[in-house]
Amino acid sequence: MIKQHRLLLTGFQSNVDQYLKESDYMLMPSKKEGLGMAAIEAQVSGVYVFASDRLPLDTDLGLISYLPYEMSASQWADEIHNFVMNEMKYSRSLNRKRLQKFDITRIAEQIALFYES
Numbered sequence: 488m489i490k491q492h493r494l495l496l497t498g499f500q501s502n503v504d505q506y507l508k509e510s511d512y513m514l515m516p517s518k519k520e521g522l523g524m525a526a527i528e529a530q531v532s533g534v535y536v537f538a539s540d541r542l543p544l545d546t547d548l549g550l551i552s553y554l555p556y557e558m559s560a561s562q563w564a565d566e567i568h569n570f571v572m573n574e575m576k577y578s579r580s581l582n583r584k585r586l587q588k589f590d591i592t593r594i595a596e597q598i599a600l601f602y603e604s
Contacts, residue, residue, distance in 0.1 A: 503528070504532070507528065507529055507532035507534050508532065510529070510532075510534045511534065511535065512534065512535050512536070512537065512567070512571075513525070513526070513529040513534050513535070513536045513537070514536075514537050514538075514563075514567070515536060515537070515538040515539060515542065516538075516539050516554075516556065516560075516563060517538065517539050517541055517542060517556075518539070518541060518556060519541060520538075520539075520541055520542045520543070522543060522545070522546070523538070523542040523543055523545075523546040526538055526542060526546040526551060527546055527548060527589060529550075530546075530548040530549065530550040530551060530581060531548070531581065531586065533550070533581070534550070535550045535551070535552075535579060536550060536551040536552070537551075537552050537554060537563070537566070537567050537570075538551055538552070538553055538554070539553070539554060539555070539556040540553045540554065540555050540556055541556050545588070547582075547585065548581055548582050548585050548586050549579075549580055549581050549582035549585065550579060550580075550581060552566075552570060554566055
């Protein structure tokens with residue numbers, strides 16, 4: 488059962504990590520996304536993400552559900568509500584292997600190889 492109903496619209500924030508630490512879920516009903524770093528950061532912080540299917544599938548680190556962008560807001564709300572009410576049925580763990588592709592050392596090596604060739 489949901490004990491609290493709170494939604495914060497904070498505008499620009501420089502302390503996003505503090506908000507993520509206090510969050511259970513993140514919604515990203517994006518029409519367009521480049522890489523979706525916000526979804527990646529949220530999952531690394533343990534926050535489950537509900538994102539539109541317009542996000543790259545590379546953003547899937549194990550704590551994300553992709554919902555069709557074309558669904559109405561009420562359909563999104565129903566899907567999210569069903570997930571939250573049945574959350575214990577779902578696996579909620581970060582896929583560390585998928586996370587490795589975002590490791591800064593690995594990315595720096597790839598960039599160096601690109602420029603050296």
